[in-house]
Amino acid sequence: xxxxxxIELGRRYRFxxxxxxxxxxxxxxxxxxxxxxxxxxxxxxxxxxxxxTLSGNVDPATGMIANxxxxxxxxxxxxxxxxxxxxLNEDVPAFxxxxxxxxxxxxxxxxxxxxxxxxKLERIRVEETGKNSFEYAGDISEGNHQ
Amino acid sequence: MILLTRKIEFSxxxxxxxxxxxxxxxxxxxxxxxxxxxxxxxxxxxxTVExxxxxxxxxxxxxxxxxxxxxxxxxxxMDHRHLNYEVPELAGQxxxxxxxxxxxxxxxxxxxxxxxxxxxxxxESPDLFADCYRNGAGxxxxx
Numbered sequence: 001x002x003x004x005x006x007i008e009l010g011r012r013y014r015f016x017x018x019x020x021x022x023x024x025x026x027x028x029x030x031x032x033x034x035x036x037x038x039x040x041x042x043x044x045x046x047x048x049x050x051x052x053t054l055s056g057n058v059d060p061a062t063g064m065i066a067n068x069x070x071x072x073x074x075x076x077x078x079x080x081x082x083x084x085x086x087x088l089n090e091d092v093p094a095f096x097x098x099x100x101x102x103x104x105x106x107x108x109x110x111x112x113x114x115x116x117x118x119x120k121l122e123r124i125r126v127e128e129t130g131k132n133s134f135e136y137a138g139d140i141s142e143g144n145h146q
Numbered sequence: 147m148i149l150l151t152r153k154i155e156f157s158x159x160x161x162x163x164x165x166x167x168x169x170x171x172x173x174x175x176x177x178x179x180x181x182x183x184x185x186x187x188x189x190x191x192x193x194t195v196e197x198x199x200x201x202x203x204x205x206x207x208x209x210x211x212x213x214x215x216x217x218x219x220x221x222x223x224m225d226h227r228h229l230n231y232e233v234p235e236l237a238g239q240x241x242x243x244x245x246x247x248x249x250x251x252x253x254x255x256x257x258x259x260x261x262x263x264x265x266x267x268x269x270e271s272p273d274l275f276a277d278c279y280r281n282g283a284g285x286x287x288x289x
Contacts, residue, residue: 005281006282012272
């Protein structure tokens with residue numbers, strides 16, 4: 001019966017970072033019109049919450065899909081160390097030429113965490129504030145669509 | 147299809163130890179969770195049922211009935227219990243979120259006769275949870 005069930009593990013992490021939404025492809029007025037106050041030249045910040053969901057076999061010896069200490073240290077190294085208390089625009093190379101919207105942030109975090117060795121990364125959900133959240137489960141090319 | 151979710155909370159104690167591993171291996175794998183005296187959590191369980199609303203009652207299933215099923219199958223078994231010693235369904239398994247969510251699925255699935263069990267989500271803390279689905283059902287209501 002168990003083989004007909006699928007178990008996923010979800011873990012939430014938090015980081016705080018600043019960003020500014022501004023596109024080099026738009027002029028000043030267009031940037032202001034599209035991004036509104038998020039285009040303020042000095043930027044602003046959020047307390048982001050990132051929900052990481054993994055799937056895989058539950059190891060009968062440990063009862064776990066993945067060891068949490070391994071997951072935490074992987075996420076620490078690949079995400080938190082590089083995003084927490086940073087400017088996404090200035091400090092994260094992926095956002096030099098890409099607007100650091102939370103949509104793009106989901107994709108960037110997915111790319112960074114998908115090589116976690118002990119389980120399959122199913123999806124990333126990012127809450128920018130308590131009212132906005134975004135989710136990314138990889139592209140068809142990543143074999144993540146059922 | 148409508149997805150209907152009911153939430154309950156229970157408090158229980160547990161610890162992680164595999165008798166087939168040495169004390170050193172248990173400590174390395176499970177860390178603080180290996181403390182033989184155990185520790186506890188306030189678990190939050192979200193049970194999601196899928197189905198079409200009945201044309202007469204407008205309900206997928208009667209919430210009162212779901213509440214009674216959850217009381218009987220989960221609360222009476224697990225609330226204020228030690229999961230390693232007092233829940234026979236978990237005997238021989240490490241009581242992780244993954245395993246507890248699967249046991250809860252197996253307890254609830256045959257009892258839910260109006261609609262169909264869609265997902266069991268068990269939070270051990272606000273930052274850690276496991277989801278159990280029927281294989282192929284997909285997450286978040288996706289077909």
